[in-house]
Each structure stands twice: as C-alpha cells, then as structure tokens.
Amino acid sequence: MTKPEAFEPSRLTAADMDAEVLATYPVEAFLSKDYLAAEKQQLWPKIWQMVERESDLPNPGDWMTYDVADESIIVLRKEDGTLKAFHNVCPHRGRQLVSVPDMLPGKVHDVRGSNRRSFICGFHGWTFDLDGQNSYILDPQDWQNKLTAEMTCLSPVQVDTWGGYIYVTMDPDAVPLKEWMGRAGEILGHFELEKMHYKWRQWAIYDCNWKTAIEAFLEPYHVAGTHTQLLAYGNYYALSKQYGLHSVSSYDTRDARFAMSESAGTTRAGKGDDARLSTYELIKENYETVNYSASTETLVNAASRLVDELPEGTPAQEVIAHWMASARKDDAARGVAWPDVPPAIMAEAGLAWGLFPNQNILHGVTFALCYRVRPYGDDPNKCVFESYALERFPEGEVPETQWTYADPVGELWGSVLAQDFSNMQFVQKGMKSSGFRGPLPNPHQEQKVINLHRNLANFMGGRGAPTRLDIG
Numbered sequence: 001m002t003k004p005e006a007f008e009p010s011r012l013t014a015a016d017m018d019a020e021v022l023a024t025y026p027v028e029a030f031l032s033k034d035y036l037a038a039e040k041q042q043l044w045p046k047i048w049q050m051v052e053r054e055s056d057l058p059n060p061g062d063w064m065t066y067d068v069a070d071e072s073i074i075v076l077r078k079e080d081g082t083l084k085a086f087h088n089v090c091p092h093r094g095r096q097l098v099s100v101p102d103m104l105p106g107k108v109h110d111v112r113g114s115n116r117r118s119f120i121c122g123f124h125g126w127t128f129d130l131d132g133q134n135s136y137i138l139d140p141q142d143w144q145n146k147l148t149a150e151m152t153c154l155s156p157v158q159v160d161t162w163g164g165y166i167y168v169t170m171d172p173d174a175v176p177l178k179e180w181m182g183r184a185g186e187i188l189g190h191f192e193l194e195k196m197h198y199k200w201r202q203w204a205i206y207d208c209n210w211k212t213a214i215e216a217f218l219e220p221y222h223v224a225g226t227h228t229q230l231l232a233y234g235n236y237y238a239l240s241k242q243y244g245l246h247s248v249s250s251y252d253t254r255d256a257r258f259a260m261s262e263s264a265g266t267t268r269a270g271k272g273d274d275a276r277l278s279t280y281e282l283i284k285e286n287y288e289t290v291n292y293s294a295s296t297e298t299l300v301n302a303a304s305r306l307v308d309e310l311p312e313g314t315p316a317q318e319v320i321a322h323w324m325a326s327a328r329k330d331d332a333a334r335g336v337a338w339p340d341v342p343p344a345i346m347a348e349a350g351l352a353w354g355l356f357p358n359q360n361i362l363h364g365v366t367f368a369l370c371y372r373v374r375p376y377g378d379d380p381n382k383c384v385f386e387s388y389a390l391e392r393f394p395e396g397e398v399p400e401t402q403w404t405y406a407d408p409v410g411e412l413w414g415s416v417l418a419q420d421f422s423n424m425q426f427v428q429k430g431m432k433s434s435g436f437r438g439p440l441p442n443p444h445q446e447q448k449v450i451n452l453h454r455n456l457a458n459f460m461g462g463r464g465a466p467t468r469l470d471i472g
C-alpha cells in the first residue's frame, strides 16, 4: 500500500498543510469519467473502508454485502464469533455469488441475511463454507482431479473492526487498520463509538461526485453562508488540521469567550450575553434542525434548566461545566454512562473528523452524526450519500433501525442538512464552467478538503494533487 507520506517533493507535505500554505487542485477528480475509472483500480481496492456497524451482524451466520465501485464483498460472522470477508464472486466462471442489484432508490441498499452455513452459487451449484473453502463441485473429475483448494476457494478480503465499525480492505499488503486510523483513531477511541447505536440511518442517490458530497460536510467555513439562521445562535469561526490521512475541524477562538476546551466541539456556549440562555438556544436549534442528531435529548433538557439552576451572570465556562455535569448525571440515572475523555483529548478531538477518504464523523461524548459517500455506477456526477446518527442508549432501549431511502429534502433530513444538499449539485455543475479558475480553499478553515486531495493524489499516481499557490 502506498504510504501516506510518500510524496514527491513538488507535492504538498504535511508540514505545508500545518503551515497553511495557499493551495489549489484541479477539478478532474470531480468531473472526469477517466478519473472515476482510475479510482476503481487505484483507490477503492487499496484502502481500508467502512462497511457497516458491527452490531448489524450480531450472530454467527449473519452476513451482508458491501459494494463500492465495481467491487462487491460479502462480510459474515462465523460460528466462533469472528468476522470474515470475501470478494463476492464465484471462482468457477465469475457469477456474483450473491446477486447484488445496483443500489436503487427505495429498493436495494445492500443484500443481507442470517443463519448462513454455506453459499451456493446459483449458476452451477459450486458451494462454499463460511471460511470460503469450496465444499462442493459437480463432476470435479472432469478437471482430471487437478483443481486445488487454492483454485476453488473464495478470494479473501481483510476484515477488522474499529469504533464498532466493520472495515475491509481488498489489499493483502495493507497496513493494519490500527495504523491506518493512526492518531485520529486514538483520539476518537476516547469517545467509545463502539458503545453507540444507530438512532436513524438514511441514504440517497445524489447528483454530484462523491467528493463533492463529502466535502460539503468537511468544513464549518460554510456555516455562515449556507446555514445563515445559525448565526443568531453562535459564532462559527473554524480551524482545520491534517492528521496524515485524516483530518479534524474545530471551532476556533475568534471570540475569546469561547476559549475553553469544550468550545472545540458541539457542546459549547452560544452567542449572547447570557450564556445560560444562549447555550440552550444554540443546542436546541442544532438538535431540532439537524434531524435530532449532533446532540441528545439529555443534553437539550439539561441545557433548558440552566437558567433555573444558575445565577444570572454565570461565566460561559462555568455554564458549560454545569451543563455537562448535570447532563452526565441525568444520563447516569437512566443507565447511560459517559466516557471519561481527558480535557486535552477533548480539545484535540475538536468538532468533526474526516476519515480518509469518504467518512465524516461529528462526535460527542454520547452521540455522533456521521456521513459516508460512495461513487454510483460509472457516472462521476452521481454518488450514494449516507448519513446516520449514533447515540448511547440505555440497555434494552436501542431502537430498531434500517437503511431508509430518503429524498434529499428538509422534511426527511432536517432543514440544516437540506441546506447542505442545496449546494452539492450546484458545486458539481459550477466546477464544469470554463470560467472557473480552480478552487481557492481556505487554508485555515478548509484544510480538510485540501488534505483529502493531497492523500487522494497519493493513491492516484499524483493525479489531482494540490499545488502551492504562493510560489511561482
């Protein structure tokens, strides 16, 4: 696997990113069919990528398919409780072992089932056990008994877990997942995502490239322009920072009143003179307009009591500390334990992580709002867009959810996400203009976007690499 830092000297380095150099990158990666075809060879088969939450395959014999570009993979849980993954193709004449129709709005998201003991190919009946070994071939003597186990087994795919997610890589030489996740994985590890469960999960086929879609959620620089109504509740000056393959964005301290560890993430004071009120107004507005995610009922309720529980004039930092302590107590009373995230980690963890290449996780101590995008067919102007909310629930109260197709409208996603959607297809169109001189990403606030292209180029043989704008 290509090493993340193996850049040619002419390309942007991690140090360049940290120095916030001015950079641009070509739009080919968003628009070109040829680039999309190259991704099938150079990107998707080479990376660790998230398949699903582990809790979706709880029992031995549970299985599902995961498709990306032209690749289809079967992931299953074996009798001994471990996970196993294979390319979804029969080694005889190449039929998909499990028929996976194209993802269809309202119909197919993936194919899954339970109680599997074997997979039988529908074409000529070759059969495979849950280890991928061939257990039945009709008339093997016709091959003069020269077929070996290596020739007739399913092609294995590496599988591992992180944060309650199932990850796979098709690259047998891939670095271990822990190494792939790096410091980003360590920091997010403190939030114990594995103890969270789906609150809702929705998907759509969207009219833009997968990168256009994920980039709409990577940076908070767009909040003032896109989510103008939120300016009434808070300031949204942001910073972003590369962590090798991955990157983080945080709220920055344009306003000194927000200079506290909690200010980096979603649990922070709002704008206004009375922090007791503004904190509640900010969190309530966020929660209700982001489809009841990016916070929890507990946090909103605890914030609603601030005005009764604290005297007027309580400094913002004390308001936040009180809010967190009382929400933590409320959650404990209903059986939801909070992880102890050290303050230094809390500050470094910021607001949201872009996990290379196609995931975004906006995390909190008891919740996460997440996105994942994939290409759709051979059209660079389309993608599969998925968003889901995770939350810590009391035992026995985890809601039943499944992937639901939802047209990208406010009634189904919340008004804030609908505002994000309203940009995506028009960015895709706009980038095709002969009058577009190329992106001018904000080096401080939109570094996650630059870092995505920096890392993509590394897999794509240098195609699409960001270049410095401030040197000849």
Ligand code: FES
Pocket: 090, 091, 092, 093, 094, 095, 121, 122, 123, 124, 125, 126
């Ligand atoms: S293609 Fe699968 S048994 Fe022939």
Ligand SMILES: [Fe+2]
Pocket: 216, 217, 222, 223, 226, 227, 416, 420
């Ligand atoms: Fe947004």
